[in-house]
Amino acid sequence: MSVLRSRVLRTQGLSVRVEVRAVLVVLLLVAVALAVSVVLVGTGDYPLSPAEVVRTLTGGGTAAQEFVVNELRLPRVLVALLVGAALALSGAVFQSVSRNPLGSPDVLGLGQGSTVGALLVIVLLKGDPAAVAAGALAGGLLTGAAIYLLAWQKGVHGHRFVLVGIATSAILVSVIGYLLTKADLTDAARATLWMVGSLNGRDWSQVWPLLCVCAVLVPVLLGQARGLRMLEMGEDAAHALGVRVGRTRLTALTCAVLLAAGATAAAGPIAFVALSAPQIARRLTRSPGPCLVAAACTGATLLVTADWAAQRLFGADRLPVGVLTGMLGGCYLLWLLYAERKGGRV
Numbered sequence: 001m002s003v004l005r006s007r008v009l010r011t012q013g014l015s016v017r018v019e020v021r022a023v024l025v026v027l028l029l030v031a032v033a034l035a036v037s038v039v040l041v042g043t044g045d046y047p048l049s050p051a052e053v054v055r056t057l058t059g060g061g062t063a064a065q066e067f068v069v070n071e072l073r074l075p076r077v078l079v080a081l082l083v084g085a086a087l088a089l090s091g092a093v094f095q096s097v098s099r100n101p102l103g104s105p106d107v108l109g110l111g112q113g114s115t116v117g118a119l120l121v122i123v124l125l126k127g128d129p130a131a132v133a134a135g136a137l138a139g140g141l142l143t144g145a146a147i148y149l150l151a152w153q154k155g156v157h158g159h160r161f162v163l164v165g166i167a168t169s170a171i172l173v174s175v176i177g178y179l180l181t182k183a184d185l186t187d188a189a190r191a192t193l194w195m196v197g198s199l200n201g202r203d204w205s206q207v208w209p210l211l212c213v214c215a216v217l218v219p220v221l222l223g224q225a226r227g228l229r230m231l232e233m234g235e236d237a238a239h240a241l242g243v244r245v246g247r248t249r250l251t252a253l254t255c256a257v258l259l260a261a262g263a264t265a266a267a268g269p270i271a272f273v274a275l276s277a278p279q280i281a282r283r284l285t286r287s288p289g290p291c292l293v294a295a296a297c298t299g300a301t302l303l304v305t306a307d308w309a310a311q312r313l314f315g316a317d318r319l320p321v322g323v324l325t326g327m328l329g330g331c332y333l334l335w336l337l338y339a340e341r342k343g344g345r346v
Contacts, residue, residue, distance in 0.1 A: 019285065019287050021285055021286060021287070022285040022287045022291065022293075022294055025281075025284045025285050025294055025297075026293055026294050026297050029284075029294070029297035029298055029300075029301050030297055032301050032305075033081065033297065033300050033301040033304055036301070036304050036305050036308055037077045037080075037081065037304055038050045038053050038054060039308060040073070040077050040080075040304060040307060040308040040311070041053045041057075041069055041073045041074060041077055043308060043311050043312065044068075044072075044073065044311070046064075046068050048065065048068070048069070052065060053069060056069045056070070057069065057070075057074075071203075075202055075203045075204050075206065075207050076199050076200075076202045076203075076307075077304060077307075078207045078211075079199055079202040079206050079207055079210065079266055079267060080199055080267075080300075080303045080304045080307050080321075081300040081303070081304055082207070082210045082211060082214055082263070082266070082300075083199075083210070083263040083266055083267045083270065083273075083303060084273055084277070084299035084300040084301070084302055084303030084304065085214065085218075085296040085297070085299050085300040086210070086213070086214055086259040086260065086262060086263040086296075086299075087105065087259070087260060087263050087270065087273040087274040087277070087299055087303075088273060088274060088277035088278060088281070088295045088296050088298055088299025088300070088302075089218065089221060089255075089256065089259055089292060089295060089296050089299070090104075090105050090110075090256040090257070090259045090260035090263070090274050091103075091104040091105065091106075091273070091274030091275055091277060091278045091295070091299075092277075092278035092281070092290040092291065092292055092295040093221065093228065093252045093253065093255065093256035093290065094108060094253075094256055094274075095278050095279075095290070096228045096229075096231065096232055096252075096289070096290040097161065097228070097231065097249055097252065097253060098159070098161045098162050099232055100159070100162050101279055102162065102275070103161070103162055103165075104274040104275040104278075105140075105256075105260040105264075105274045106269075106271055106272055106274055106275050106329075107162070107165060107166060107169065107275065108147060108161075108162065108165025108166070108168070108169065109143055109147060109165050109166070109168040109169030109171075109172055110140050110143055110144055110147075110165075110257060110260045110261065110264075111140075111260070111264060111269035111271070112143070112168075112169050112172035112173055112176065112269075113139045113140050113142065113143025113144070113168075113172055114136040114137070114139045114140035114143070114260075114261055114264040114265065114269060115136070115139070115172070115176055115194075115195055115264075115269055116139050116143075116172050116175050116176060116179070117135040117136050117137070117138050117139020117140065117142070118132045118133075118135045118136040118139065118191070118194055118265075118268075119135075119176060119179040119180070119183075119191050119195075120135055120139070120179065121134070121135035122135075122183070122187050122190055122191045122194070123179050123180075123182060123183040123187050123191065126187070130205075132194065133206075133209075133265040133266065134265070136261065136264050136265040136268075137261045137262060137264075137265040139261075140257065140260060140261025140264055140265070141257060141258070141261050143168065143172070144253070144254075144256075144257030144260075144261070145257075146168065147161070147164055147165050147168050148161075148253060150164045150168070151164040151165075176195075179191070180192070193320070194268050195268065195269060196268065196320045196322045196323055197267060197268035197269050197270035197271065197320060197321065197322025197323075197325070197326075198267065198268055198320035198321060198322060199267055199307055199320075199321050200320065202266070202267065206266045206267070209262070209266070210262055210263065210266045213258065213259065213262040214259070214262075217255045217258055217259055218259075218296070220251065220255055221252060221255040221256070221259075221292060222292055222293070224248055224251055224252045224255075225289065225290065225292050226243075227243045227244070227245075227248035227252070228248065228252055228289060228290050228292075229288060229289030229290065230243045231243065231245065231248065231249065232288070232289060232290075260274065267322075268320075268322060269322070270303065270321065270322045270325055271322055271325050271326040271329050272325050272326060272328070272329020272330070272332065272333065273299050273302055273303055273325055273329070274299070275329060275332070275333065276302070276328075276329055276332045276333075277295055277298040277299035277302055278290065278291070278295040278298075280298050280302075281294035281295040281297075281298040282294075284298070302325075303321065303325070306321050306324050306325050306328070307321045309324060310323075310324045
């Protein structure tokens, strides 16, 4: 008999079901993410050992080490962890609501919407980085609202939601191309760099807004976990089980759009983390439903590991992390399509 089965913990008037395997997976992912984060903080032109990084973080480093760790590298790592977790949670919600493993901000056009918002600020308004982030956030929110409204027809059907998102993405890609042709050489280079998705140069001004967004939205989203799990069985079954389908879906999608837009505003449109992390979390935990906590931990681990790999393989700040996640994510997407076709689902 497997020791990784679910267990039910009972106290006075309260019964909680605990998936033992899911808890172990989450703990392992947290440990890996923390370990890679420490190694990543020590990676660069001024290398530090893990022991030196930990000592500096606890206040025992030299003045030079404290500057390198606390001012230059720690904000970048925190942005990577927060962006990875936010994108993974967003992808988990979209995949759960659409009941489609291809449902993610990358495929449904939210990333492209944020890119259009950022490019409008760069090309037309010549805005600074803060204005670009605000434009990306506004573009993602408007795109998410448009997709939801266009897909609405006495409810939001999963396949219709995905198809509307794909169509919207195609339109926005054309808008992106047009804006790039209208930009001068300097703005076009700046826009192209932003579109790749990068953690280079991230500081505390990106950490705090994203941390606030996650602190507000993640608890709200976790509160919808049971409803999302029921929705995957179908609207009728969820309604029969007491789930307020419309409110649950709208709340979860609103949180997902805000998380994706906030992550894109902080680091640019980093590809495929939102698509792959929820699916990897499901396979690791073997649990039904969106597995929100495991998905968030998987996304954070994936992105911080990808950033470390990019620096180790190509040198510090030479390869934006979005390039590496795009290459790996494309391979994963091909495998996922093959698996879905083999299973007769596409």
